[in-house]
Amino acid sequence: MLELKHISKWVNVGGKPTFLLKDVNLKVEAGEFLSIMGPSGSGKSTLLHIIGMLDDANEGEYFFNGEAVHSMKEKQRSQLYKRHIGFVFQAYHLIDELTVYENIETPLIYQDIKSSERKAMVADILDRFQIVGKKDLFPTQLSGGQQQLVGIARALIAKPQLLLADEPTGNLNSKQGEDIMDLFKQLNKDGVTIIQVTHSEKNAGYGSHIINLLDGRIDTN
């Protein structure tokens, strides 16, 4: 599904380049559930952002479904990712001013989907995640686990092929975390490719595949 070839990224600190990622090669097949592990500052999040097209690499090639992402214009890339990729954050990043319903609806608005169709799609996912009763509440009125559930619903609403999750259980207690991981497992079974960044060995174990990052390089495959 996607392939990274010799990806490097660096920032200049005091005139000298400091590498965040160095010569990373990675291939992810459709249907995989990949866990990226590594200590703080090893470049996990940077790698995830590059895969999610939120960030550019300084060097290397990136192919998504056979298309060369690295040579695409901003607009094409944005079109590509808004159709195929969903994002889940550690801090949920729900918009406080919007209700649960509206938060989930947001990506559909930006994909120019008609109002009636949007309604059906949101209703469908609310039902699937069993949060219909919460649809008119604001994020601050929900528990952390419920907020993350909304975050995942939002990431999935546009039916992406790939779900990227940056420490999705980092702010949750263990029970909530387990529920979320079980949900991921279920989603993966239903055909969604998942890449998650995690600190936890246990959560990494839910994946079909683990890579370890250390100082910007892939340590063991």
Added chain:
Amino acid sequence: MISNYLKIAWRNLTRNKVFSFINIFGLALSMAVCLLVIIHVKDQLSYDNFHPRANHMARIISQVTGREGNSLIWASTPLPLGDKLTSNYDLVETITRIYPCNGNGSNGVKDLRLRQAFVDNSFFSLFGFTLEAGNPSTALTAPNSIVLSHRTAEKFFSQGGHAIGQTINLANLGDFVVTGVMKEPVGKSHLLQDAYLSMSTVPQLEKAGKLSAALQQWDLTKGYTYVALKPQATNDQLNTALESISASLMKESKLVGKESFRFEVQPFNKIILSEEMGFSLGDTGSRGKVWAEITVAFVILLSACFNYTNLSVARSLRRGKEVGVRKVSGAMRKQIFAQFIIESMLTAMLALVLGYVLLHLITGQPFSRELTQSDELSLDAATAGWFILFAVFAGLLAGGLPAWALSSFKPVEVLKNLSTVKLFLGNNMRKGLIVVQFTLSLIAIVFTLTFYKQFDYMANADPGFRKDHIITIPVTPASQGILKHELEQLNGITGVASISTIPGKDASGNTRVRTQPGAEPISMDYYFADAAILPVMQLSLLAGHPYTDRTDSLQAESAVIVNELALQPLQIKTPQEAIGKTIWIDDSVQVQIAGVMKNIFHRGLANPYMPLMLRSKPQAGHYLVVSTATSLPATFLVNVESVWKKQFPLYPFEGSWLQEDWIGRNNTVGMVGMLGFLTLITITIAALGLLGMVIYTTETRRKEIGIRKVMGASVTVIMALLSKGFLKLLLLAGCIALPIGYILGFFFLNIFANRVTLGVDLLLISFAGMLLIAIMTIITQIYRVATANPVESLRTE
């Protein structure tokens, strides 16, 4: 999608009530001023739009170059120019001359002051004025015809229709027959005459000596020429024709006193708000004033818009996350931009509504009359359209920059760590903005206080003559004798005198006085008054005695009273020396100086002492001046009125207390109110801007403050730390504004001959006032941040 944006904008507005209030209120204040200006400008531009051929019409004006090379533009042109133009050139289709000649008119019952003008009979075919009675094509053909404006006809004849065929007697000009009554014009016009007289009357009046010769004189100042061009003719052709006329005239050089002149075409629709001209006709508005209003309004609007920008920056720290999430959800930059623009538009529209409410509150107040000249606020569709267009403009102005900046946020950066986000608008620029806002406010405070002090002084200062316990009554010279006699009998009246004009505003006239025929003349103001004026108005004589009143105009004028200041140019050293000296008035009248009186401010306190003389002339008094010894002004005036009513039951009594007139004349409540209002708005907006800046700064320094508190800093230390930066800005504003304000005030006061001093105390009070307002603005926010729990601000997610 729009409805979605609006929903979010609305939720943001209602959620952040303090911010929304600051934004909407600040914008609304500035908008109220702008709306006032829009109404005024629109009113000005609506003048003279109703004339059917306005686009083909023009006025001819004169450009005069004096001997010193200074160039003047006069709106007037010689009366013979029209004939010359029509007989020698084939450019003009319709032409009318306007020859103003103001005076009193009477129908035997009422006597009214009329703004009147002689015009050619083509007047009504050239302009869009229409008649409600009479035939427009012939109304002004025959000599001694008069066409009255609708209002004048109503004043004379209560019902305009009865006016046709009636006779109006015009002072000095004779009897005129009413041949037409104008309809109230559909729009406003700069031509405001109450009555139009047929130009064909002028030759006989000149022959009879009732008018000085002008019709065949190339006198640049007498008349006005309006034309409508033929369809194929252009303004350029007309200009060329005028050029050759003035060139040939220059050869004959029949014009008096001016070195060089030429005529120019002024397109008709450029008359309103044209540059200032000499001998201007009617109400053409003031271009300078309009531009000044627009500038002031725009500066205030800009100030308020920058506040919006400032506050948006402060909030961008909070909104940054939302931008990031939206972008991750697939939003394009233009969609984010649109969202924030819609939010600022919504704010602007709400501000417009509030501004309109404020506008209603201030219309009818004395100060707003300075601008709108009306107490009623009528909103037609076009004005409403302009208002909305203006609000859209304000929304773009205020929200453009924040929207552009917020939409440029990179999701990775804002979602990771907000404090790494680079904020637009450099810190120094934002600080500079605060300094500018407070500098403007402080200048406004200083100037307004100076203005107020000066006019307060002028309303209460002593002009050198008595103004309390004095009643003035306008009278006709013929009728005053009996009234004077009756008033003298009234209990409580200590004296009655007759004078041509009431001192304190203007003199009756100005004439040339020489010490002997042929000597260099000095210019001297004069009043015609009887000798009783001296005790009545308490004008004290330094030497000599009052003159004896002339009872008959056949009796030659023999004596005058001059003021002290007149002595020096007459080369007389002491008042005593002056008594009995002979002087020549206008080379023809030889008089002796009977007395010398103290100087008075007869032209008002704005002007210095000027040479003045009191002259005796029978039946020249247009006012009776009555001195009283009463403590009940209101009831006493009724007593005087009843005396008047007994003599003149048909005429309204117009007597009034001089003291009240004086205060009224020097009363600038309107102007002071306007300045005060603008000052209040600038300072409010500046304070709101400061508040925004404080919120922004404290927001970005929360972490620093948290660390300092953990290190042991006390609340007082933190508060001092946070306030210091702002106080520095205010001091800087003070250093810039106070000298500028002082200089402005100084130049302003220089207009007045009698002025207050602009002291350091006034500057310090202004500065202290501003400082107080600023501190009150920031103190709560700073206290809140300084007392916040450091655990909150140091926690990371």
